[in-house]
Amino acid sequence: MFVANPRAVRAPYPDALARILNVAAGDESRAWLSHWDAISPQPTPLVDLPGAAAQFGVASVCVKDESLRSPLGSFKALGAPIALMRLILRLWPDHQLDPKALIEGHYREMLTHFTVISATDGNHGKALAAAAQSIGCACVIVLHANVSVEREQAIAAYGARIVRIAGNYDESVEHAAQLARDNGWHVVSDTSYEGYEAIPRDVMQGYGAMAAEIVEQARDAAFTHVFLQGGVGGLAAGVASYLWEIHGAARPRFIVVEPRQADCLYQSARAGRAARATGSVDSVMAGLACGETSPLAWQILEACVDDFMLIEDDDAVAAMRALAAGNHGDMPLVSGESGAAGFAGLAKLMNDSELAQAAGLNAQSRVLLISTEGATAPLVYASLVGEPAEAVATRRDERLATAVAP
Template sequence: MLLLNQLPDFRQPLHPVDAQTLGSAGADAIERHLAGRAEHMPTPLRALPSLARELGIGALHLKDEGQRLGLGSFKALGGAFAVTRLVLEAASERLGRTLDEADLTSPEVRAIASEMTFACATDGNHGRSVAQGAQLVGARSVIFMHGGVSEPRATAIARFGAEIVRVPGTYDDSIVEAARVANEKGWTTVSDTSWDGYERIPGLVMQGYTAIIREALRQLPEPPTHVFVQAGVGGIAAAIAAQLALEFGEKRPVFTVVDPARAACLFESVRAGRPTKIAHGAPTVMAMLECYDPSPLAWRVLSRTADAFMTVADEVAVEAMNRLARPTGSDPAVVAGESGAAGFAGLLAALRDPQARAALKLDGSSRVFAVITEGATDPERYAELVGLTPAEVAGKA
């Protein structure tokens, strides 16, 4: 299903705070952070000309975040960046002088960081980033996970020294519990979703994601005409949409937000005309996107900058994984996890629906950009869905 944005604030200017956080100054800040990370390299942009011809579009480029900072997901950018900013702010206040990224390794800053505990809820990827950030600066992390998160994902987080706390219920339940315990114990909550009175830290997390589109615009041969980005609570979609709106203004590409059909909180919010929490239903295969309550901060951005909102069925997401694993012509193979392929799956669904294709003005000249937000962060599940191991697919890249 597809809905065009007809909200009252569509194409209105971004809120000044969002423009500051997610604009060029924000993107510059995450680039400075990444420059200090020894393991950082820009993630690859995959050109798929053969698949583009097969689909009847002019060009298809995918930003492969499965390569990001050794964590296999775009979320490596957000949580760790927020943790380092918060440590630097706390240390600047304690030491009475302005500090920057180069000071993170100093003994006095690390001594202050060692007294700090960062908590968050996660479906897997955000928790890894927060835990990695805490380990980088010498802080403690406590990660809250609901029962649907697989043990391999929990183990991947624990490797960074994080304490894992299991919470009954859904991702939304784990968010509430993480915030409750952190408030009770005086810890700092680093959430990738916002709520009333809590926006600045999720804003820092989203700021980290602006690196994706900043890099992509340097790598692309031409700016895209169409962009498809998947959404859980909406953070990555909002970060990319904001950058594109500020960079290109009225000439920005057509931006489509893609929700899992079984967890379509942003889609239903557009239908309702306001941020809307939806009922928990059957699990979706796109587990990293299984969110039922949109981030108000992301909504504030997307209501202004997204042109359309759509849903994709689980079977289309699995098809997208398989099509990328078995390339057409001389195209490279791409390892895309079940949530990572969702933006591309949105393109497949839109192209098959004549009304959606017309509404989005997709045709033979369209230059489409999408983000593979994660690789095979659960290798066993990936092999089950694709019939090939991640290593076998990567060998064909």
């Protein structure tokens, strides 16, 4: 399913949206994150896939590989720590806290009794737990029924206290909010709701660090199309807003990809307002299995995402396997269930000439994809791809070593 957004505009980045997300704050977030030892000091790779480009009949396909961002394994390592840091700076304005010292844990004693909480499908919770551990505050993570034990253990490894509920993601968000009210804790969530916008804004602003790297790495090779994963909309808004502000009216065409059963952004595009998903919100793409659009993210997306599309779980699995195999001589990539969604969306469009034409994809198209996660659930990854992530990573590293050999 594919729908064009009639409200998308091609104009300079509006001042009203710049008050929500902007390049300056994204660059500041990147500078702060450079002091966190849980992420790589180097930009994640922007990998050219000429084999995929030839297969799909486009000029180029590039993948921003976030699996190498940190041991956390996903782009979420950019959002949660920035939101936590900005929250603490707002709560203690008179202490003149230094962001570098904060992320390095120098205010640990002051924050001993400070607790943050969030619901998660996995990656955001793990990033928040890791950031809280580095900074020195307590962290509680609420998990819904569909979050695997493997993901739970990965979060707990960073010292978070885990709370399990029987419901879905949206119910876990409500439960986290209630626990925060009852205990005087602070919610650090990546989805906004009425009266709760500052922290989701900060999370999205952290994602601007990734967009800043893309601008530097691409240099003058401007992309015509950017595929972005859906979820509640935070990633898409964080990246699209940055690229829109940089390129203005000449911005790329943004296409958002979601699981069919978690179609909240697709339904928002149809309704012209932030809406809920119509499906079961139960997808192998765990990071995208979100039932309700973030209203704050929608303010950005409504104005700049040109198309919204839905894919099946089988599409995502096929994309994971294709990226792992390094088909047509391409670099093998470890891309998780949600990470491969952009590649899956591109493949689905290019396998249907009418859809490709509707999306403006042709032999001149230069496509950017973001592999938002690696094998953040290694057992799930191995069962879907048919081999462990380590085997794929070994092939990737062998290719890299060959490429740089004299």
